[in-house]
Amino acid sequence: MSEPAEPVSTRPPDTLPSICAEDLAVGFLIRYHGTEVTLRESFVRLLDRFSRNGDRQSRWSQYFWALRGVNFAAYPGDIVGLIGRNGSGKTTLLKALAGIVGADRGRVTVRGKVGCLMSFGVGFKNNLSGRENVFINGSILGLSQKEIQRRMPDIVAFAELGRFIDAPVRTYSAGMKGRLGFAIAVHIDPDVLLLDEVLAVGDAVFRAKAGSIVDRFRSEHKTVIVANHSIGLIRKVCNKAVWLDEGTIRMQGDAATVTAAYAAEYHVEQDAN
Amino acid sequence: MPSVEPQAEGRAAPPRLRPYLRSLYARRETIRFLTISGLQAGHRDKILGNLWNILDPLLYMLVYYVVFGILFALAGAGKTIQFMLYIFVGVLTYRFIESTISQAANCVRGNRGLIHEINFPKAVFPISVVLARLYDFVLGLAILIVFLLVARVWPTAQYLWLPLLVASAVLFTLGASFIVAYLGAFYADTSNVVTVVMRLLFYCSPIFYFVRTVGGFEAMRAFRRESIRAIYMLNPIAGYLESFRDALLWGSAPDYGTMLYIVLISVLVALAGLALFARGEGKFAKYV
Numbered sequence: 001m002s003e004p005a006e007p008v009s010t011r012p013p014d015t016l017p018s019i020c021a022e023d024l025a026v027g028f029l030i031r032y033h034g035t036e037v038t039l040r041e042s043f044v045r046l047l048d049r050f051s052r053n054g055d056r057q058s059r060w061s062q063y064f065w066a067l068r069g070v071n072f073a074a075y076p077g078d079i080v081g082l083i084g085r086n087g088s089g090k091t092t093l094l095k096a097l098a099g100i101v102g103a104d105r106g107r108v109t110v111r112g113k114v115g116c117l118m119s120f121g122v123g124f125k126n127n128l129s130g131r132e133n134v135f136i137n138g139s140i141l142g143l144s145q146k147e148i149q150r151r152m153p154d155i156v157a158f159a160e161l162g163r164f165i166d167a168p169v170r171t172y173s174a175g176m177k178g179r180l181g182f183a184i185a186v187h188i189d190p191d192v193l194l195l196d197e198v199l200a201v202g203d204a205v206f207r208a209k210a211g212s213i214v215d216r217f218r219s220e221h222k223t224v225i226v227a228n229h230s231i232g233l234i235r236k237v238c239n240k241a242v243w244l245d246e247g248t249i250r251m252q253g254d255a256a257t258v259t260a261a262y263a264a265e266y267h268v269e270q271d272a273n
Numbered sequence: 274m275p276s277v278e279p280q281a282e283g284r285a286a287p288p289r290l291r292p293y294l295r296s297l298y299a300r301r302e303t304i305r306f307l308t309i310s311g312l313q314a315g316h317r318d319k320i321l322g323n324l325w326n327i328l329d330p331l332l333y334m335l336v337y338y339v340v341f342g343i344l345f346a347l348a349g350a351g352k353t354i355q356f357m358l359y360i361f362v363g364v365l366t367y368r369f370i371e372s373t374i375s376q377a378a379n380c381v382r383g384n385r386g387l388i389h390e391i392n393f394p395k396a397v398f399p400i401s402v403v404l405a406r407l408y409d410f411v412l413g414l415a416i417l418i419v420f421l422l423v424a425r426v427w428p429t430a431q432y433l434w435l436p437l438l439v440a441s442a443v444l445f446t447l448g449a450s451f452i453v454a455y456l457g458a459f460y461a462d463t464s465n466v467v468t469v470v471m472r473l474l475f476y477c478s479p480i481f482y483f484v485r486t487v488g489g490f491e492a493m494r495a496f497r498r499e500s501i502r503a504i505y506m507l508n509p510i511a512g513y514l515e516s517f518r519d520a521l522l523w524g525s526a527p528d529y530g531t532m533l534y535i536v537l538i539s540v541l542v543a544l545a546g547l548a549l550f551a552r553g554e555g556k557f558a559k560y561v
Contacts, residue, residue, distance in 0.1 A: 028559055095558065099392035102555035116391065123390030128310055136310070139302035140393045 016111060018223040019097055019192045020073035023106035026096050031061045066092040067247045070106070074192075074223045074240070079214060081234030081255055082227040083262050084244035090227040093244065094118065094194045097225065112191025115141070117181050117198050126170035130161055130180055133169055141188045151187045158209070159183035178202055186213050192223045211237065231259045231268065293551045296394050303393070307401035312408060326409045327416060330368055334361045341481040354424050355522075361417055362521055363480035363514050369410035370446050370510055371471045376402045377450035378467045381458040385561045395554040396547070399450040407443055414439075421521065429524035437536070438520065438527070442513050445539035451546030458557045478510045506531065509538050 067089045074080045082090045095101040097108055098116045124133045134155055138148040156165045159179040169177065182198060202210070214237050217224050228234055234241055234255055241258035243251040251258050262268075297304075316322045337360045342348035348356035380398040381388070388395065414435075418428070457463040479487075488501030506512060512535040516527035 095389070100389060101558045114392075118390050122386040124386070125310065132306070132310060136303065136306045137387075137391070139306055140300065140387070140391050140397075142299065145302055 015075055017073035017109075018076050018078075018112055019108070019110045019114075019225070021070050021093075021097065021103075021106065021108050024067055024070040024072075024093075024096060024103050024108060025065060025105035026067040026092050026101055027063050027065045027104050029061055030064050065247055067096065070247075070249055072242060072249065072252065074225060076191075076221040076223060077218055078223050078240055079218055079238045080223070080225045081238035081241040081259075082225065082244060083229070083231065083234060083241060083259065084250075085266075088244040089247045090244055091118070091196055092247075094196050094225065094227055097192075098194050110192060113142070113188065114192045114194065115185040115188050115190025116194035116196075117185040118194075118196045119181075119198075123181070124169045124177060127168055129168055130159075130165040130172070134165075134180070134184060137184050138188065141184075143188060155180075155183045155187050158187065160206075175202055175206070179206060182210060190222070192225070193217060195224065195226045197227055197229070231263055235259050290548065290551065293394065293396075293547075297396055297400070300394060300397050303397050304401050304404065307397060308404040308408070311401055311405040326412060330361065330364045330413055333364050333368070337364065337481040347482060358417070358420060358424060358426065358522060359518065360481055361420065362518050363478070365410060365413040365417060366442065366513050366517055367475065367478060367480050367510060369406055369413075369442065370449075370513070371475070372409075373403050373406040373446045374449050374453050375464070375467055375471060376406070377454045378457040378464040380450075381454050381557055382461065382561050388558050388561060394551075395557055396451070396550055399454040399550070400447070403443065403447050403450055406446075410442075411439070417521065426522065426524075431520040431524050431526060434516070434520040434527055434532075437532075438513065438516050441536045441539040444543040445509055445513075445535070448539065448542030448544070448546035451550040452542075455546075455550045455553050458553070459560050474508060474510055477505065477508050479514050484511070484515060506534075509535050 070089075070093065072093075082093065084090050092101065094116065095118065096103055097110070098114050098118075099108065099110070100116075100118070123137060124130075125136065128136070131152070134152065135145070135148055138151070139145070143151075156162070159165075159176070159182070161176060161180060164172070164176065169180075172180070178198060179202065182202075185193065185195075198210075214224055214226075226234070226238065238255040240253065241255040241262075242249055243258050243262050251261055312323075316325050319325060321328065334357060338348070338353075338357050342353065342356050342360070377399045380402050381395060384395075384398055421428070453463060453467055484502065484505070487505050488496070488498040506515075512531045516532060516535065519525050519527040
């Protein structure tokens with residue numbers, strides 16, 4: 001089931017990909033925690049670290065490749081679904097595409113502004129109000145205070161927060177944080193939107209709203225990349241899909257084909273969810 | 274499982290300094306928001322609130338006065354107010370440097386959430402820590418000047434050195450914060466080390482004693498007093514304290530050698546810190 005390195009595309013050849021990864025590899029140094037570490041052991045560990053500074057494989061730590069040799073491109077108007085089992089590298093790929101995690105090898109090219117939502121509200125400062133957090137996040141994403149102010153009513157309305165926008169984020173429910181994060185990611189007008197497992201969370205009303213946003217992005221020829229476990233959802237909203245397996249791309253192409261192969265591999269119900 | 278050997282670290286070309294500074298300038302609003310939130314967040318739940326920014330150094334000054342001015346009788350007869358002012362300059366300046374560097378040790382780890390969520394120049398964190406503490410420092414200096422006026426220590430032309438001294442202290446603190454924040458991102462042990470080092474510097478700086486007493490002890494007879502003092506003055510914090518006191522309290526021009534030294538050190542530390550931080554920040558998300 002090896003795939004050609006050249007990504008499948010229905011666009012004319014002169015269209016440049018809005019986001020692409022070439023021979024991308026990302027590794028992590030994993031430090032193991034000993035269960036019963038004695039003083040002597042931690043000393044040995046320390047010496048170990050100094051004597052082996054070239055070679056990073058040791059009893060205590062290991063270099064782990066979360067992604068290897070990933071070639072991938074998405075074009076304007078593409079809605080790409082990322083599927084794969086837990087730990088297959090979906091989140092790492094999204095983080096590498098967003099530039100949050102640097103590439104150890106290969107490179108990532110992005111044309112335009114990237115908006116991303118990696119998790120529900122982890123990036124918020126708990127003691128600040130929702131409004132203050134919108135200002136911090138918005139300014140980090142490159143918006144001026146005026147631009148943020150202009151978008152604020154839309155963000156508050158989209159997140160359905162009402163006057164809670166001025167309450168500290170620590171008082172928010174998980175759903176409220178998630179809606180606010182999604183509202184910010186969408187309202188900075190990104191050209192590429194990266195979503196990690198967030199479409200499936202939230203209530204039905206919010207999911208419908210999120211779905212309509214994805215449709216709007218498609219019609220505006222923007223790119224959305226969604227990591228999701230739901231084959232049904234990926235079939236419904238995506239035109240392309242990428243199947244990640246242990247850090248490499250197992251298969252990519254047309255969403256229906258890839259999800260069918262994925263479902264067959266793991267004997268899961270194709271119309272699940 | 275990893276069949277591919279990891280490449281040497283730092284393979285990605287380190288960002289050039291000028292574009293990095295430009296990208297930081299583009300985030301000036303972020304820095305402003307983080308600074309303001311850093312100023313407010315610390316004291317929001319307290320009854321006295323932001324008053325603590327002023328109360329803290331004042332109370333510390335009183336503590337040192339009681340211990341060293343009264344118990345150790347360092348103040349000298351009839352010089353209570355002078356000794357208090359002397360300590361206050363020391364406490365203000367030292368606290369600015371110390372609290373900034375201590376906070377910087379955790380500023381990357383403390384913003385783990387944001388770092389995993391969005392890509393941006395992480396230097397906004399140490400910079401906003403420095404700016405928040407600088408606000409306290411300048412406020413403290415203003416209060417100090419009021420005290421000086423009350424004590425009839427009138428302003429002199431030496432006040433003109435203050436902008437240069439403050440700028441140099443800010444550069445030094447900023448550079449040290451970059452270095453400590455960089456180390457803190459990779460090693461959680463950093464804050465422990467910083468605490469101990471800052472404690473050492475606290476005792477090795479003329480906060481509650483006088484430089485002229487340094488090296489004057491029997492046990493140090495084997496060394497020339499001047500050489501001991503020269504080594505002592507290598508600590509830039511000592512240089513800042515002495516220069517600030519010259520300009521504010523004694524109304525004399527700061528020692529030019531000391532000034533040159535602290536300005537040079539501060540520029541060097543700032544450049545080294547920024548270069549180190551900019552080079553390492555791409556890896557932060559993997560470690561914190």
